[in-house]
Amino acid sequence: MAFSINSKSAREKLKPRREPYWSRIRAGFFVGYRRSEEGEGTWIARLRSDEGKQVYHALGTFSGYDDAVKAATLWASALDAGVSPKGMTVKQACEHYVEHLALHKGAASERDAEGRFKRLVYDAKLGKIDLSKLRTSDVTAWLSAQVVQDEDDAEDEEDLRRAKDSANRNLASLKAALNHAMHNRLVATDAGWKTVAKFKDVGRRRDAFLPAAQRNALLDACPEDLRRLVKAMLLTGARPGELANASIQHFDREQGTLALEGKTGYRVVTLSTAAVAFFSECTKDRIGNGALLLPDFNERWNKDLWKKPFKAAAAGAKLPPTAVMYSLRHTAISEMIAGGMDSFVVARLAGTSTAMIDAHYGHLRHDKTRARLDAVAIL
Incomplete structure (x- = not known):
């Protein structure tokens, strides 16, 4: 019928x-x-x-x-046209690509791609989608989810830049896997991912080093409360969020230390004599759980409070456009390395890894060593 x-x-x-x-x-x-x-x-x-x-x-x-x-x-x-009728999920396409890398690119490429897919694709909603039903919106949502959406969660602009840069690399690996699937006729079109754009202008760290003259100009251009935060970053190399979270009780005047907690966990850092004097002045006649550094009209600093005032102060001091709050941390670490401090000690003080110190500040250490070598009369 x-x-x-x-x-x-x-x-x-x-x-x-x-x-x-x-x-x-x-x-x-x-x-x-x-x-x-x-x-x-x-x-x-x-x-x-x-x-x-x-x-x-x-x-x-x-x-x-x-x-x-x-x-x-x-x-x-x-x-x-020869496309396989069996169908394939995004996860299966990624697994297929990893096998391809193992055969044609080597173990290092295989490990890198598989590590990314295990973290971000295999157990994710995206991984379960059939390639023929994959939409641009699916990939865009996956990419965006890797980046801090609430800027309050990012301690500084550099955190956000790094997150976007990392997401771009993950997108490149995913697209390579999906393009490999299309090349092998496992899906008819790349319409689901071809037009997904990477984040722009995030591939290079905005490392603006501020020489002494620019630092002094910035401090002079800051309102009093922001000046204290800027000076604290220059004296410690800490992240702004770590200093914003610090309380009076975290500063030990007798030991000359400051306890900080942030993205890399809890640590106690040794302070210079100048830093001890500075924090002693900041906490004079103050005790308890109050903020170590007080902004005007607020109990604690946060990114929304320091972002615009810092931008205005940087403009007033005629700093380069690449200068951001993170530049203070970069400057402090650079001066520590240039001053001959061991990278392991600097890494502990800054709350980062020696690998990161060597990768981004190693040239300063090499320059210092070269100058010492040049001073030795060998030939």
Whole structure:
């Protein structure tokens, strides 16, 4: 018995059943409609292959017959072009790419890609999506989720830049895996990911070193409360968020130390004599759990409070446009390394790794060593 599925009214008269109601598009090619007990029904395509086998493909839900036929036709065209009818999820495409890297690129490339996919794809919602159903919005949402959305959670602009730079590298690995799948005809089009754009202008650290004259000009241009925060960063090399979270009780005047807690956990840092004198003045006649550094009209500093005033002060001091709050931390660490301090000690004081110190400040240490070598009369 023939049933019509071309119109909504005709489909509503059909009895729910597991077997779809089929409509012939051309010889060997059909689109079917499966009526459900409740809600919208679903569409499915059926094609007889050159080998005489029936190949099926779930199309999902559509409001009209013509839309379902269009989707089915695109699927059939892809099969005719040699695309695999089996389908593949994003996770499977990534696993397939990792195997390719192991064979053609080497163990290092394999480990790098697999590490990224294990962290961000395999167990994620994105990984479960079929390549043929992947949408630009899916990849865009995945990319955005890797970046701190609430700027209050980022201790400084450098944190946000690094997060975006890392997300860009992850996107490049994902696109490479998906392009590899398309090259191997596992999916018909790259429309789901081709136009997803990476974050711009985040690939290079904005390391603005401030020489002494610029530091003094900045301090002179700051209002009193911001001047204290800027000076504290220059004296310690700490992150602004760490200093904002510090309380009076975290400063030990007798020991000359300051306890800090931030993105790398808890640490106690040794202070210079100048820093001890500075924090002693900041905490004079103050005790308890109050903020170590007090902004005007507020109990604690936060990024919203220091961002605009710092920008205004930097402009007033005629600093380069690359100068941001993080530049103070970079400047302090640079001076420590240039002053001959061991990178391990600097890493502990700054709350970072020796690898990061060597990667970004190693040239200063080499310059210092070269100057000492040049002073030795060998030949």
